[in-house]
Amino acid sequence: MANYIQLHYFHGRGIGEPIRLLLTVGGVDFVDNRYTLDEFAAMADLKAKLPFGQIPALEVGGVFLGQTDSLMRFSARLANLYPQNSLEAARSDMIVAHQADIHSSIAKMSFDGVPGAPGTKMVPEPERCERIGAWMENTLPGLLERLEQLAEPDFMIGTTLSWADICVFNRLTQLLDTDETLLATKLPKLRAVYEGVAALPSVRAWIDTHAEDYPRGNALPPG
Numbered sequence: 761m762a763n764y765i766q767l768h769y770f771h772g773r774g775i776g777e778p779i780r781l782l783l784t785v786g787g788v789d790f791v792d793n794r795y796t797l798d799e800f801a802a803m804a805d806l807k808a809k810l811p812f813g814q815i816p817a818l819e820v821g822g823v824f825l826g827q828t829d830s831l832m833r834f835s836a837r838l839a840n841l842y843p844q845n846s847l848e849a850a851r852s853d854m855i856v857a858h859q860a861d862i863h864s865s866i867a868k869m870s871f872d873g874v875p876g877a878p879g880t881k882m883v884p885e886p887e888r889c890e891r892i893g894a895w896m897e898n899t900l901p902g903l904l905e906r907l908e909q910l911a912e913p914d915f916m917i918g919t920t921l922s923w924a925d926i927c928v929f930n931r932l933t934q935l936l937d938t939d940e941t942l943l944a945t946k947l948p949k950l951r952a953v954y955e956g957v958a959a960l961p962s963v964r965a966w967i968d969t970h971a972e973d974y975p976r977g978n979a980l981p982p983g
């Protein structure tokens with residue numbers, strides 16, 4: 761149904777991108793509404809309909825849904841990317857939660873408040889780079905090693921593509937923008953997951969048509 765599902769989020773990837781990717785990989789039609797910070801700040805009518813006043817939000821047949829984790833899981837179900845088996849579903853949940861923790865660690869080092877909220881400022885660039893650089897050197901390797909240990913040879917869960925792969929791919933794209941060598945010599949299973957998702961025709965087409973969000977494209981340095 762035309763316009764049945766609408767995503768409301770800012771320009772850029774942020775926490776909205778995995779929702780876009782999940783719907784895209786699943787072939788689910790959606791309208792990708794994107795706003796600037798100022799546009800969103802002035803959208804009183806939209807904000808009044810949002811369950812928690814924040815975006816990303818999905819509008820499904822006129823019903824508004826919020827909270828990224830719920831939106832990703834809902835999108836994964838629509839896309840047939842949410843495991844049917846309860847144990848696999850729980851394992852996928854914990855992997856998705858873990859990669860979200862990585863995102864929020866970086867967001868906390870980047871903003872002095874809620875991202876995109878009026879009054880929130882970016883942490884000054886030199887301080888932000890220093891903080892994130894130290895965290896990527898000292899903390900991130902252990903967090904990624906945990907994911908590597910959990911991964912199967914080609915997928916995060918079992919032998920088929922799931923939302924865990926898409927969410928891990930999305931997280932890795934963000935981290936690779938800061939450190940292109942991240943998957944060069946270590947983390948072979950995460951590299952395989954990244955390469956598998958990057959090679960999906962729907963993901964390739966998405967990246968090609970949203971080049972402004974993917975400055976590196978989807979290529980990796982040789983491993």
Ligand SMILES: N[C@@H](CCC(=O)N[C@@H](CS)C(=O)NCC(=O)O)C(=O)O
Binds near residue numbers: 814828874877
């Ligand atoms: N817990 C929420 C947090 C959402 C959130 O922080 N959204 C930010 C953008 S990334 C937002 O709406 N900022 C504008 C505002 O709060 O006015 C989620 O996971 O979706």
